[in-house]
Amino acid sequence: MTKTLSLGSRLPYPITISKLLRSPGDELKKREPLFEYKFKWMKQVGDSFRDNTWQEEQTTLASWDSPTEGKLKEWRIKEGDTIHRDEPCLVVEEACGHDIQFQGLCAMCGKDMTEVDWSSEKPDSSRATINMTHDNTGLTVSSGLAQRVEHASQRRLLDQRKLSLVVDLDQTIIHACIEPTIGEWRSDPTNPNYEAVKDVKSFQLNDDGPRGLTSGAWYYIKLRPGLAEFLEAMADMYEMHVYTMGTRAYALNIAKLIDPDMKYFGNRVISRDENGNLVSKNLHRLFPVSTDMVVIIDDRSDVWPRNRPNLIKVTPYDFFKGIGDINSSFLPKRQDILPGAPANGTNGSAPTTAKSATANDASNTASALDDIVMMSSGQDKALQEKQAAEQEKSLEKQIIDRPLLHMQEELDKEDGVTLPDESSDTPQPSHPVAERHHILRDDDDELVHIQKHLTKLHSTFYKLYDEKNDTRKADLSIVPDAGYLLDELKGSILRGVVIVLSGLVPLGVDVLHSELGRQIMSFGADLHTRISRRTTHLVVSTQRPRTEKLRLAAKMPSIKIVNQYWLADCLSQWKKLPEGPYLVPVHNADRKRSAGEAGQTEEVSDADEDENDSGLKIIGESGQGIEYEDDEEDEEEGYSEREGLVVDVDSVMPQELADGAKSPIDDLKGFDWEGVDDELAEFLGSDADDSDEDEDDEGEGDSEDSTRESAASGTKRRAEDDDEEGSAKRQRVTNGEDAGGNAGEASGSGAEDGDDFAGDLEADLLAELEAQENG
Template identity: 25%
Template sequence: NFLIKSQCTGKVKQIFSLQEAQSSGVVCTIEPCLHEIEYGGICVSCGFHSEEIHEDQPEKLSCGVTAKNLKFNHEIAINLENKNKEQLLKQKKLLLVLDLDHTLLHTCLGRVEEPGTEELNIDRVTFTTKLRPHLEFFLNNLKDLYQMCVYTMGTHKYAEAIIKILDPNREYFGGRVFSKDDAPDQAVKSLKMIMPFDDTMAVILDDTYEVWPNCPNLILCERFVYFIQEPDPISAKFTRDNDVVLYFMSELLTRVHWKFYSEENADVKSILNTLKSEVLSDCKIAFSGIIPLDKEPKEDPLWKLAESFGATCQTQVNESTTHLIASVYGTKKTQYARRRQIPILHRAWLDLSTSCWHPLPEAPFTLENIGQLDMFALLPTSLKRRLSSTSPSPYKKLKTESGNDSLESQSDSDSESDFADLNSKE
């Protein structure tokens, strides 16, 4: 007996007789393995580990398949992606990739006994989770427009525990859950995990842009922070008491979907870029007491933020100025603005208008009114009634913030006028 080792991996196709082998010098023929599918780094066809395969092999891709450690070669991945795109187009849907922590909810370590929180136990460790206000409204509003999936930097066990709360009946995500355990690089996220070849139909909602480097598909969401010891009084009004970010994100994503299916050869990246540039396109903004005097104004993050949403920023206040962002009254700029009746606003107006992708009414953001800021009150009446009267939640403790459960739900036509109502507010 002797052992013959092939120089390539694959399946034995034909074994020759001893006489044939002696005359030709060929013992057998082998059909090389293409290593099309790997599970846990092992080829499902030939059983070799990827580290044992010395042939040049392109990187394997998961292509939206959530079975952990299951990877495909490029040809199969392209076919899977094309089938998913065909299904999305047939259903007139887009792909929505959702972050969990600080986007849809906030989780802290330990037990916190507060109304409206959920307790998790993962590997004998206790966590407490608070769902973001109006999350049910957000998911219900988008489920027919988007194929939704979760992509978190948390572990897979944590993600699955959260999904049991968010989607116990698999109505929204259908098991499409990705975590850092599934990613080749645990420091950043990549759409290649889900749609590796064509990202024209993919939208991302996340509170952290650093984990999506150079990704034009990203909508940066206002960070949701609930478990804090001493909250900033302004941010607390927004993130704890009456957070309405998910309403604005729902409206924005609805507009993205409508524009995509209204255009030929549409690409969500160009749609997002256009919508973003329109948010403050009518605004000419100056600053007082906001940007340090020893700093170049155009290099300040707030200046860049305003410009990225279409605003024209000015170093001086003049007759063309539409908004003055200030920290205190009494400066020459604020005195000029008062004489010209130019709105003098707290920087929260700019922060929150860009977070919501919509210019908010000015009156609640004046320096004298900012301490009484009530984001829920800024919403149009029709929307507040809709949010107050949504159908019973599948979540055990999720409630709207309005405190009024007796109002009847509004017709679909209300949603079309929500932005018009908001624009008409003082």
């Protein structure tokens, strides 16, 4: 193997080559002089005590020693050359290239690669820095060897018509927990969850697992529905690798469960023990030269910062409700799940079992550890200890708290089910036990969609490859980029759709740079932060269905207001799904629009806008259509124009309230409405006579008394007529059921709904009386 040697950066340039000490064909030994050179420098001479010094030029002769062994092939320099910087000086044919090293030793010749002396600037271990093996970080290879090996692997895959598929474990193809309740339910056919857990697998890590209370605990593993069929189908199109942030012992146990015959993954399993980074994953760990033929499936996109184009994001599999990823303490807290969206890939039309994003990452406790992880490369030993302690604490919580058991008990209480006390000696009643509902469901279909996506990508890849390849031989120069093809396939799904999110991204997070935002834009949709006439879809969280953005969108019939399940299913199925099943019911009050000083109410027509119309059609009480033109720039900046009045939409409600983070009427939920009614009735019914009033003003006073009595009488009649409606309204506000609408009107926070209360008869009369008294 030939190697070109350079002069190095430590020489006192410029130097002049004085004499070449060896000729081509000579055998070289390490630390043997190969040539002599001279250089000039300035020396200070004279008497420094009397400050009588000057500089004199000096010339020094030195030799350059060989940093390696081998045979001299050729010189790249000659005698008399003046060299001003580092450059190649000779070519050597080495007896050993040290391309494969293990734990600091050359695997071929056995020499110590960590040795450094005056003849070399860096150790020979730098010649082999690439780790390509799955199960050992101590074995490294040189870049040249890595390239040769990877190219050979790519040619083999092309001949087999395959690609490489990197598969995550936790919440991608399996879900794991150590909750002891699962073991009890699995052995109890009478339990309502038995059908869902009867095929759950289990194993113990023993000495390789966590310490403390969790030592020797049983791990319960639920395979994602359809996994066997998925792996069987993918094995014909992909060479599969496991890449997990669990320990190697954990990963190997999972691999035995899902691939007992080792026909799908073989020994291609990499864990966090070999990853070299506890914060993120990197395809270059396995494919250091090229990722053009590699695809990833993972439930997390944020852990692949350098390989996003190659990723197909999977809807997180959350079979054990509220458990989340038991290895998530080794990663930053995730923020890429739609709040309230089901994490099992099912349609959002049945949200009774939908899990919130908070519950989905219950094991990933928000703490200062998240900040440490974000700033660390994952190599810090102290950080690893903190992460391990965090995971152990999370696992212990499962054993102690038994959250799944408590969830089922709460569900039994709602069903009115009373289970017999087996520990009691008292005879139990013989009446039949009521039907019990279950908390665990085995209805996930995500792998069906993932299989379709991977099949489509595979066929697209080889269709393009075959179009360029005129021969049957593998040609790496025309291999398409799988990451680019994925972008093309996904980028057309939501093209033309303009989305605004409400209540789906945490406060303080830039929507456009959030994980959810990036995912939406990768599917071709435009993501805006404000409602405008260009908005086509407002995606609203079912946890906060009434926000200021919804009220604005409700007045524009062209905007589809859908829940987060529509977005989640579109991203999962790679389809722009019909909005009908996902439409959010809009309160009538949210569709109303103030008509200005006239005090009239205008409502947005339920009919769709004419495609040729450029303005917003409003149907007034007279039935006449009113069209308002919105300036293009004003729409961009979030303004709407009505009758010459320009209203800054963002000024209607503070930004922190616009997404519904906190309703302005939350404080009214505990308000004493009955006390207010009593005070109002007492005030309206009180005597306003003034015994000291001048006789000249008696007529005026009588007029005021008459007016107040009339007002009180009218108010009483209206109160009697509307008593039932008003009582129901107060009850809804107290219970928080009408927080975004009627209660919001009572608080006066809605700029458009406030006219209803501002025009109340009582307020008008009281204002008039006060004006007369102050007159």
